[in-house]
Amino acid sequence: MEILREPIGAVRRNAVCFLVVALLLICCGPVSADEIVYKGTNQVERGIVVEESPTKIRFRDEQGREKQIDRILIQEIRRDTTGGVTLSELLSQISFARQAGDYRRAFEAALTAVRTNPQGATTLSEAFQVTLLTAENSARELYAKGDVAGAHKVFAEVFRAITAPEAEKLIASTSDLKRWRETVGRSYSTVAYLLAIQTLQDSASTTAAxxxxxxxxxxxxxxxTAAISLARLARRLGDTELARKTYEWVIRTGGNASELVGLARAELEQMKAQLLA
Structure with a gap:
């Protein structure tokens, strides 16, 4: 299968889409915000606390501009919270999990936050999309090294995240989201199929396959190709109902894959004949 090679270009397109989203964040600013209250003047500045140290904070204002602020100048930080966690803390959690390769935790943090507080989606969009790109590229690297199981594990997390309902809020463009879902879906489908074949060859574990x-x-x-394999394995395991439905699905939707459609039709008729015998 060559499916895995195609999405590389799509990843680059997605990177461009990510930059567009980042620009939108800069132009529009975060929907939810922390507030910095300065000493002496009581001036209030809205934005997001991106990073903190004992002496300074890195702050992104509503225009998307970042700056370092000495804590000595700050009277108070009024933190916007999502589910009891400040957005700045949430961004840090996502970043830390991503850097550690714990993509499940990074995705879940963003998705749960949006589920709890949809208004935080604009602020979290950048972190979510960076995590998608990082995880997707990690999966491709694992696949290129021959680690099909590792690639499958990471692609599963990416696919779960990109198909979650909350992703529609985290990726504003419907067309970009659709294209990304299709790209990830093809790659995930490929590695799942290859791992199924590998599983049957190495351990003969039919349930896992x-x-x-x-x-x-x-x-x-x-x-x-995967559908035909599914029908055959289901038939071998005695699940004729699953086999029948899968064969019929291939016949109905096979499109240009005329050879596979013909194969599905022939094997379905053979199975029916055996059941009647």
């Missing part, structure tokens, strides 16, 4: 083939077909409904 069946689950992987289901994942492959669900992630990319144009992967008729």
């Amino acid at each position: 069946l689950q992987l083939l289901r994942q492959s077909v669900e992630a990319d409904n144009s992967n008729t």
Whole structure:
């Protein structure tokens, strides 16, 4: 299968989309915000506390401009919270998890926050998309090194995150989200299929292989090769209902894959004949 090579260009397009989103953040500023109250003047500045140290904070204002502020100049920091956690703390959690390669935790932090407080989506969008790109590239690197199981694990997290309902709030462009979902879906489908074949060869674990083939077909409904394999394995395991539905699905949606459609039709008829015998 060559599917995994195609999304590399899409990743670059997604990177451009990410830059556009970042520019929108700069222009529009965060929807939710922390407030810095300065000593002496009681001047209030709204934005996001991006990073903190004992003596300074890194602050991004509503125009997207970042600056270092000495704590000695600050009277008070009024922190905006999402689910009891400040947005600045949440951004730090996502960044830390991403750098540690714990993509599940990074994605879940962003998705849960948006679920709790949808207004925080604009602020979290950048961190979410950076995590998507980082995880996606990590999965491709693992695949290139021959670690299909590792690539599958990471792609599973990316696919779960990009198909979550909350992703629609974190990625503003419907067309970009659709394209990203399709790109990740094809790659996830490929590695799930390859891992299923590898599992059958190495351990003959039919249960695990069946689950992987289901994942492959669900992630990319144009992967008729995986669908045929799913039907065959289901048939071998005696699940004729799943086999029948999968064969019929290939026949109905196979499109240009005429050879596979013909194969599905022939194997379905053969299975029906055996059941009647």
